[in-house]
Each structure stands twice: as C-alpha cells, then as structure tokens.
Amino acid sequence: MKRLSLAVLIWLLLAGAGVAALFTGARGQFTETFNTDARILHRVLSQRMEQQEAVLNAVDALGQGMDAAALGSYLDTLLRPYPQVVAVERCTAGACRVLGTPAEPPPKLAPALSPDPAVRWPEGGGPLYALSRGDVRVWVDARRLTGALDSGAAPLTYTLFQPATGAVIVNHTQEGGTGAASTTLRVEKVLGTALQPFPIVISRPVPWGVWPWMAGLLWTLLTAGLTALVWRLLEARRTAQHALLDERARAGGVVEAASEAIVALDSLHRVTLANPAARAAMAHPLPPGTDLRDVTTFQATLSQAPFDAASFWDSAGPVALPEGLTLLRNGEAVGVEGSLAPLPGADGTLRGRVLIVREVGPLQRRMLEHLENGERRVREHEDMLAHVSRLSTLGEMGAGLAHELNQPLTAIVSYGQAAARLLDDPEPDLARVRHAVGASVTQAVRAAQIIVRLRQWVRRTPSTARPTDLVQAVQNVLTLCRADLNRLGVRVVTDYADAPLVQADPVQLEQIVLNLLRNALDAVQDTPDPAIELSIVLERGGWSLSVSDNGPGIAAEVAPRLFTPFTTSKSGGLGLGLSLSQTLAQGMGGDLSGANAHAGGAVFILNLPRLELEAASD
DSSP: OHHHHHHHHHHHHHHHHHHHHHHHHHHHHHHHHHHHHHHHHHHHHHHHHHHHHHHHHHHHHHTTSSOHHHHHHHHHHHTTTOTTEEEEEEEOSSOEEEESOOSSOOOOOOOOOOSSOEEEOOTTOOSEEEEEETTEEEEEEGGGTTTTTTTTSSOOEEEEEOTTTOOEEEEEEOTTOOSOEEEEEEEEEEESOSSOOEEEEEEEEEEGGGSOHHHHHHHHHHHHHHHHHHHHHHHHHHHHHHHHHHHHHHHHHHHHHOSSEEEEEETTSBEEEEOHHHHHHHTSOOOTTOBHHHHOOEEOOTTSOOOOHHHHHTOSSOEEOOTTOEEEETTEEEEEEEEEEEEEOTTSOEEEEEEEEEEOOOHHHHHHHHHHHHHHHHHHHHHHHHHHHHHHHHHHHHHHHHHHHHHHHHHHHHHHHHHHHHHTSSSOOHHHHHHHHHHHHHHHHHHHHHHHHHHHHHTTOOOOOEEEEHHHHHHHHHHHTHHHHHHHTOEEEEEOOSSOEEEEOHHHHHHHHHHHHHHHHHHHTTSSSOEEEEEEEEETTEEEEEEEEOSSOOOTTTGGGTTSTTOOSSTTOOSOHHHHHHHHHHHTTOEEEEEEOTTSSEEEEEEEEBOHHHHHHO
C-alpha cells in the first residue's frame, strides 16, 4: 500500500508539473502574441498621428498662396487617404470657415491664430480634437484612427486619454472581446509625437477555451499509464528478486542438508562455501579463504596408480577421484570417492571449482551401491526420456497454438484499437464502433474454435466437416488481411467459379487460406508492383484453390522440405504454418501442394473434395 501511495504521489507530481508547464507555455505564447499586436497597433496609431501633423503642415503651407475655393478642392483629394481627418478650417480673428467637403461638421471652437502647432479640445470633450497652426485648423476623429486595422485578429481593446486631464477620448472594444475571460493582458503606452502625447491602454481578454485543456488531460492520462507501467515493472522486478533470493536460500539449504561433502572453491582453491558434511569429512572448520590444498591430503593405496595431486587440483575439466583413494583424517586413512568440477562464469572463464567427496565402505558395500546406483540411473534415464518426450510434445503444441492464434489475436487488437480511436472522436461513429466490436467478438470466437480444433487434432479426433462455401471462406480471409494488403499496395486478382461448395471444416479451411495468403504477403512485400492471384476451379471431381504471387519464389534448399515441420526461410518464422495447413487439408479429405510458378513467384494449390450433394445434382 505504501508503494502504491508513492506511485500515485509521483504520478500527481509528474502530471501537475507537465500541466503547469503546458499552461505556462501557453500563457507565454499569449503574452508574446499580445505584445506583438500591441506594438503594431501602437506603431500604426503613432504613424497616423504623424500623418495628421503632416496634413496640418501641408495645409498651412498651401494656404499661404491659394484661395479658399481652390484649397478646398485640393483638400478633398488630399484627405482621402486619411479618414481620421474629418474637417479642415481656415480661421480669422472673428470666425473659422470650413474648407472643402468635411466628413463631419466640426464643433464650435474659438479661433487661436498662433504660429506654433497646438492641440485644442472642444468643450465637453469627445473623440474630436483640433490640430491648429496659424490660421489653419485640422479636425481629427480619434474613433477613425484604427478602422479595420485589427479586424479578424484576436480581440484588442484600447482606451485613449487626454494627456492633461486624463479624460477618455476613445474606448475601443474589438467585436467578440466581451465574453467571459480567464485573464486580461494589459499594457500602457504613450501614443503619438511630441504634439500628441496621448496615453493609451491596450488590453486583450484571454478566453477560457484557448487554454490547453485537452493537452493537459492527455498528459495526465499518459503519465498515469506510464506510472502504472513503471510500477508494475518495479513490482515484477521486486517479485523476481524475492524469487531469486528464495531460490538461493533453497539452494543453500540443499547444500547444507546434503550428506556428501561439498566444498566450493575460487580460482585460487580458496574455500568460499563448505557444508557441515564437508567440515566433518575434512575434520576442519573450513572457514572462507582457507586454501583447501593445505588442509586436505589424499593418499593412494596399493590397488591403484599413484595419485598426482597437482594435476588433480589444477585440472581444467571435470575429474573424478581414482577408485581406492583415501583421505587422511586425524591420522586415519578413510576411503573416499568423488569429483572436482570447474565452475565457469557467464563469459566462459574459470570462476572456481566444486569438490564433492563421499566416504565408501568395504568392497561388497560398494558393489551393492554401484548396482543400486546403476538401477537408479536406468530408472532416471527412462523418466528423463519420458519427460523429454512430454516436453517435446508440449513444445510442438505450444508453437502450433501460438502460430494459429497469432492472426485472430492481431485482428482483435486492431479492431479494439480502431474502436478506441473512434470513441475518442468528439462525435464518435457508433455504427463503425459496433462493427469493430462485432469483428473483435467474431475473431475471439474464431480463436476459441482454433483452440478446440487444435485440441481435437492433438487427440487425433476427426474434424467437423459440413457444407462450406469456398468463396465465402476466401472473402472472409481477404477482409481480415485488407489492412495489410492496402498498406503494402498489393494488387489482388480473383477468379472464382460459381458456388464452389466443399465438404470441410470452416475454421480449419479459413486457417489454411490465411496461412497461404500471409505467406504470399511476406513474399511480395519487397517486390515492385506486388500482386497476388486467387482462383477457384473444378478439377478432377473436386474444387481447387490456387494462391499465386509474383515474389522471389521458393528457395531451392527449402523446396524438398516445404511441408516438413520447422522448415522456413523467413527470419523469426516457426516453420509450422504449411505443415499444419497440409495436415488440416488431409484431415478434410484433400491435399495441399506448392511449387514455383512458370512466370515467376510461387503457387500453392489446395484441393478439397466436392460436396457430395452438389456432385449428385450434376
């Protein structure tokens, strides 16, 4: 429970950090975009302020030598690119006269004939203000400064103020910017030139919907899955470690409980492990690090050749103690037998040795023990042969079962993944989901039937044959392999006879066709313009299905053993597909053969008996 709580805590930390990073990155992106748009807006408005002053200076210069009518006509053309300039007046000491055709009638404002440029505001404020110089006055409508400048962009709101009084000149809100917002980005700037230093506040609301909620959810689910996977792997590793420690403890217990003297040595003949029987046989405590050669003395008897201790201890391979050898223990010679075997490491180098010593009695006792050991070895050999036979049969069954179940299980996974992707859509197509789930159920039933048929095959029980449409079986397999055919761009050519009914087991028949089609797919996957041809013809009173491809064909070294179990030319293949397919075909009264086609590639022909009722009707 503590480990699970820790895993949940780690997941929460990872998920929280990832979601925080996503939202922080999104806010940074929003802020950067807003700052860029605000700078553009500020620059454009400042440029238009400069345009207004340029218009003022141009009108002032032109008005010195041009009458009012000509100046008015000229101004109608001059002001067309500047919609924010709505009117131009020429003033005298008593009154001001509008020149040209104004876009808006200017408000009343007393003349001010100053040679210096100035900004003047009418009574009551508002968006209209005047730029005056000498006897010329240019009226500007601040509402027309932007026009369609930021239409179509993210909503921008700005408020323009009078520099002296702080009164609001324009409060511009972009359409669509009044909805609920999670936060509002804001910046304050000073607009215009030295003549028009208007404070401006630019802001943009950030709606709730633009935040990366879906990415945060996906990240949370992903970290949950990864955390669960890591937790399960760690749990499996901990279980494996406990199992290894238990196995070591059992092995140590077996060594300790053995009645034979067992001593493990390192490469320098120093003791690393000794069981109680060894300490009793050697009459020595044998602590780790003891050189066994210093505390052990073997002595030959008259009935054997001299014992070479140096070659015995340094032998590179297993060596047995000579018969009749004795061990000197407390001044007494005790007859012993045993062996010294090397302990190689994983890289094959010598890591140490194991010495096994057994005390032996008189000759008769040894002969009886040898006889008993011989009988025991015979029984063990028989048991071992029986065990190996069972393991071999079990291995063949397991390999066959894995080979046969691979296709329906792959289809189940593909349909399940497709259904999951469809359900993740905002508006899932339930009809396609039902189709994928139904196909998964069909393949699961197919897998169950394969297990039943394989069990019957192992028990040597006959298959369940019934009238079966051969074309329908081929179409079912083509549907199952349609994704791989499309992925590899394989052109499928079919030529079917009318209503080919055979006496066969439907599941076994589809399994044979699937194996043949899969082999053809593997053969043409590296072939330019890959093609597979399937044809059904009536031949010698039975139906023949041929599956041909334009691949490299059957290798010469494989052809003689094509239907022999465990014969394959594919890397990672089991070599059981064709063997099992031929066995199934023969069990249904037919046969399966294969050869290289004359035009290149390989062709496999499945012959099945014609349905008896159909033959009788002919």
